Amino acid sequence: MLHEDTETLRAAVAADRIDEAAITAATNDEARELNALIxxxxxxxxxxxDARTVEGSDGLSIGRGDLIQTRRNDSEAGVTNRHTWIVQQVGxxxxxxVRDTASDRKQQRTVRLxxxxxxxxxxxxxxxxxxxxxxxxxxxxxTILSDALSAAGVYVGLTRGRETNRLHVVAADLGDAREQFTASLERDRAERGLVEATQRAQVAVSGLTDDGPVQEVNAERARLSKQIEKAERLAARWEQAAAAFTDLAKRHKAEEDEQTTxxxxxxxxxxxxxxxxxxxxVVQAVDDGTAVVTAQSRLWQASRAKDAARGFRKRSAARALYAATRERETVEMTARRRWGSIPAAATSVEPxxxxxxxxxxxxxxxxxxxRQLVDAARKAQRELTAQHMEERRRLIHDVFGDLRLGNPREYAATWRQHAERRTPHPRHHRGPARH
Structure with a gap:
């Protein structure tokens, strides 16, 4: 998609974004500007x-409903690097x-950060x-194309979408956009072989000569035959690559589902x-806490009764105070020995x-x-994710080599069409040019 300027581009991306969409920018600063606008x-x-927020590592506010990413493994919190979450509450x-966006279980996993x-x-x-x-x-x-985005970045961005992948460019026309796209490939040193090969081919073609109609026809036939063979060979290659990616994705999905279960x-x-x-x-603790505050209340009442006693009642009041004191000491000692502390007041027993x-x-x-079994299962899940990423990376390298761009199915369809369309049609010789 073409845009007049950077502000228009960002506004369009922010407006067109749907939930769970992937937006790829070249730099953290560009991503930050887009995050703020969205x-x-x-x-x-x-x-x-936006009523109650907290500031994230990018300096932007985070509130209930925001989509965030964790960038450091933390086993205590139960989070991993580059995992995404939906904020449910700000304390x-x-x-x-936060709620795990990757979980599809009825009761999705929630953690505290x-x-x-x-x-x-x-x-x-x-x-x-x-x-x-x-x-x-x-x-x-x-994917937002800019001077800082390399071919590898373009590849990553344009292969995230299952249904739609859009490239956004600030350009005056399609020609300008095409030049920028080509430049992004040349910026990545891994892709320099494409440019060099094209230049060598142009030099080689410029040295061809035309010695007559027969030679021209034969050369044309040979050229088209080679193109057909190349197209069929490349189509078969990309069809095999597409099948390999499909098989890998199915196996990964089955293994991920098993580990999730x-x-x-x-x-x-x-x-x-x-x-x-x-x-x-907790039932025992509530009983012990209630006994403590009850004994404290009885001691307080016995103390007041002793202070108010007169005459022959003083002795019985003193005995009652002594008994209440011993009772409080006993229940408090029992609670402290069992729980390490006692409640401060009746209202704090349950907390x-x-x-x-x-x-x-x-x-x-x-x-x-x-808890150790859970930790082991989470570790196994992280290791499985890393293994899958490495297997996909190796397959991408095997298929694309150093050029990480494109879709094998699209390549297969393109070269199959080339093979079907290419039929040798020799040009008619029009004779020598007139002087």
Whole structure:
């Protein structure tokens, strides 16, 4: 798509973007400008809450409804580098509760990102560099061509969309856009062989001579025959490449689904075990906390009764105070020995109970064992993702070589059409030119 200037281009991309679209920019600064513009549109549309926000590593605000990307592995938070999330809530302290965009289970995974992590390792992800969108598959893609975008970046951007892939260029006309696109290929040293080969071919062709009609016809026949053979050979090659990519994608999908099922199973089991351990503990803690505040209340009442006692009632009031004191000491000692602390007041019994039992539950051997199984499953999933990326990279290199651009199916169709259209039609010799 052609645009008059950079501002018009960015506005068009921001307006045309659909949910889950991949937008590729050449630099982090370009991605930041696009992220800011897209976020403004979403705030105006009511899709993002701008009332309570926190600042990400790119300096832009993040609110409920925003799409963000984490840029550092953190096993405690359960996040990985270049993973994307939807913000569900912004806490008063700046922590984010985010939902995994990759999960398609009914109960999608939600994690908490501390405000410190967000400030250093999370940012808006509506647009990203080629590195940021590698491995991503989206309904559609938008790639912004600029002087800083190389052939590899163009390839990455133009292969993210399942249905649509658009290239956006600031250009006066198609000729200008074509020149910019060609220049982007030449900027990447890996693609210099194409330019050099073209130049050598032009030099070779310029040296041909025409010695007569028979030689011209024979040369034309030979040339067209070679073109047909080349087209058929290339068509077969690209058809095989397309089949290889399809087979690889199917295998990857099956392996990813299997690993996702394994992870979901161990996560659900871990939640079940923790709830099973946590339930009885919190009941016991509430009972112990209630006993503490009840004993404290009785001691206070006994103390007031002793102060108010007169005559023969003083002795019985003193005995009651002593008994209340011993009771308070006993229940407090029991609670401290069991939980490490006691509630401060009657209104804080339940929060206190949840806090102390949460620590106890997390330290329980069964809970630790399940947590280790979850960590192992997540590690296996990350390793599988890395393995798939490497396998795809190797296949891309085997198919394209150093030139990482294009679609094997499109190449196959193009060269098959060339082969079908190319039939030798020798030119008629018109005789010598008149002087």
């Amino acid at each position: 976020r403004e549109n979403r705030v105006r549309a009511g899709l993002v809450d 008063r302290d700046g922590d984010l509760w 501390p405000v410190e992590y967000v400030a250093e390792h999370a940012h808006l992800a509506y647009a990203a560099t080629a590195y940021g969108v590698q491995g991503l598959t989206a309904p559609e893609s938008h 394994i992870l979901a199973t161990v996560e659900n089991e871990a939640q079940r075990v923790r709830a099973e351990v946590f339930g009885p503990l 206190w109970a949840e806090s102390v039992t949460s620590r106890e539950a997390d330290a329980h051997p069964r809970v630790i064992e399940q």
